[in-house]
Amino acid sequence: MADSSSTYLTATADAYDAVADLYADLARDSLGRLPLDRAMVAAFAELVRESGRRRVVEAGCGPGYMTAHLRDLGLDAYGVDVSPALLDIARRDYPGLRFELGSMGALDVADGELGGLVSWYSIIHLPPAELPAYFAEFRRVLAPGGHLLLGFFESEGGPVVEFDHKVTTAYRWPIDELAELAGKEEFVEVGRMLREPLEDERFRRGHLLMRRL
Template sequence: MTESSSYITATAEAYDAIAVRYAEFVQGSLDRLPLDRAVLAAFAEFVRTAGAGPVAEVGCGPGYVTAHLRDLGLDAFGVDLSPVMIDLAREAYPDLRFQVGSMDALDLADGELGGIVSWYSVIHTPPQELPPYFAEFRRVLAPGGYLLLGFFESEGGPVVAFDHKVAPAYRWPIDDLAELARKADFVEVGRMLREPQEEERFRRGHLLMRRH
């Protein structure tokens, strides 16, 4: 196993181990997050207006965000590293499609998608390994397709590792993450930062990008 792929295997195994508890923890979480729902709704409106194809949630976990995207009128499906998470998603949402896969090597044709949502999933990728992920997102998005990133923001500091409860993870300055996307031929459409709620530790960042 190479060093660059070991974190992928470790992340999948970590989420396999806590999948049931994690699914219970996030169930209904969007109901308490109006700003997060607003960002997802804006993404959905942009994708519907463009009419460019289906949407993949990459790093979908137990599928609750994929289901929310479906409820927003999108042709949505989910991809995740963790086979146990995918089993839970299929059980919870049997009308939706879920598949095991990695964000850096999606089993999709060039330009197949109208949108991608990465909802707190790129956080587990070491910073030096992240550029190929953006290149893969660009490959599978149709021209004019949209990318929505949700992540933990470093509140003005540099990229910093933190003690995520499941697997090693990183907080990003929103400008730095936007610049990585720009280098992969994405244009920023908008951004949203929100302060942590009472039970949260860190500021949350959201970036909406469009593929050239």
């Protein structure tokens, strides 16, 4: 289990707290122009619904727009984030949903309780050496057969690389390496999608849909 008091988590929380309103304004309607991204989320939601375990956590939920979208897709979704300011916005904008302060590396969830977990551009801020511990935590909270959906910046065939994210330190990952790391924690790949950047985006976007054994 990852250490929720780690320095990088504190730095990430402080950085997002400082720009919470601006970030929320930019992110709130972002899914509306991303049909391929929405298709991956829809596939995840359908698989979770079919499993009969509709409880899902968005790990690193930010201002809550994805958590709300998951609810609209028929899931019992709630969000967890390290940024108190972003959670305040999420609770204000989506008062009918549950949002908790905490690290996605130390979730307050019983073993095998969830049917699904979404990490939508939240693992990007984890130092690469820390990521295996987070995948272990994701495996712990998911029921056998539960699904994991990752959204991230893809490194376009290169190695893991740090880049100048507008909020705080972040990393781009090669999709094969990310799938291999998750595979070491008993996740098998269901499908993947690589999307080329839009005109106002810098990097290719990666999406991995995986199932816990």
